Amino acid sequence: MIIVKNRDWNRDYREIVIDSIYDSFPPATHFTDCDGDQLVHSRGDDYDEIIRDFSGKRWDQLDHSLISFHHEAPVFMSYWGFLKFLPAFLVDLFDGDTQVVHSVWNRLLDLEYESTAVPQNNELNNAQRVCCILAFVRVTDFPLDTTMPARTPDEYYHNPTPEAAFNVLTLGLHHEHITAIREQIEMINDSFVGERWDSG
Numbered sequence: 001m002i003i004v005k006n007r008d009w010n011r012d013y014r015e016i017v018i019d020s021i022y023d024s025f026p027p028a029t030h031f032t033d034c035d036g037d038q039l040v041h042s043r044g045d046d047y048d049e050i051i052r053d054f055s056g057k058r059w060d061q062l063d064h065s066l067i068s069f070h071h072e073a074p075v076f077m078s079y080w081g082f083l084k085f086l087p088a089f090l091v092d093l094f095d096g097d098t099q100v101v102h103s104v105w106n107r108l109l110d111l112e113y114e115s116t117a118v119p120q121n122n123e124l125n126n127a128q129r130v131c132c133i134l135a136f137v138r139v140t141d142f143p144l145d146t147t148m149p150a151r152t153p154d155e156y157y158h159n160p161t162p163e164a165a166f167n168v169l170t171l172g173l174h175h176e177h178i179t180a181i182r183e184q185i186e187m188i189n190d191s192f193v194g195e196r197w198d199s200g
Contacts, residue, residue: 002130002184009191010139014094017134021087024127027060031084039081046076054085062088064095071099074107082107083124090135101136105160105168108132109153112172126177129169130184136165143189146182 002020009016036055040047050073053066067073067088074082074089089104111124124132137144141162150167166185170178 002127002134002188007191009142009188013139017131018091018094020127020134021090021131022060024125024131025059025087027058027087030059030087031080032058034080034084039078039084040076041078041081042076046072050076050081054081059085059088064092064097067092068097068099072103074100074103077107079111082111087131090131093135101160102158105136106157109156109168109171112153126180126184129181133165133169133181133185134188136160137162139192142192144185146185 002024007016036051037043039054040050050070053070054062054073062085073085077085086104089100092098092100093104133144144166145163146166148163148167150171151164153171156164156168166182170181173181
């Protein structure tokens with residue numbers, strides 16, 4: 001859940017988004033039953049290293065050094081493995097030295113294709129998708145335009161931009177889901193506009 005009201009988004013953006021990630025992806029329950037071989041979609045040296053270093057961990061137990069060492073891990077992870085550790089990668093995007101921007105962005109694009117073969121209940125919910133969008137956006141990018149025409153997934157690959165984050169995270173969704181996510185982003189936009197109006 002994204003707490004919009006009674007927060008100073010302009011001043012506390014990083015803190016609010018990270019709090020929202022913890023709230024939307026509860027570490028104690030978020031894909032905790034996915035572990036070991038289930039974390040990757042194949043085997044080999046790269047996959048075995050991920051199994052070795054990520055097994056037995058919840059997403060909130062990953063630190064920046066481990067994520068940086070395995071900055072290509074999202075590409076090698078299974079659908080469930082990536083979803084399990086996605087919140088850790090989102091938090092890492094706020095580190096000035098993050099190295100996972102492209103791998104996380106491209107893997108999120110891949111989810112659209114994979115979700116057609118995976119049961120519906122494994123998909124990201126609206127609040128989690130909003131967290132993903134916000135992790136790629138910074139204070140100076142607001143208000144965020146949620147009405148930009150969508151492009152093809154291929155046009156988004158290797159091109160992470162704040163302007164494209166909304167479209168990437170709503171690719172392939174039903175209209176009512178897109179509308180609900182847009183409403184959340186617009187509420188946050190309003191918070192920024194209101195704060196800037198108040199400050200003159």
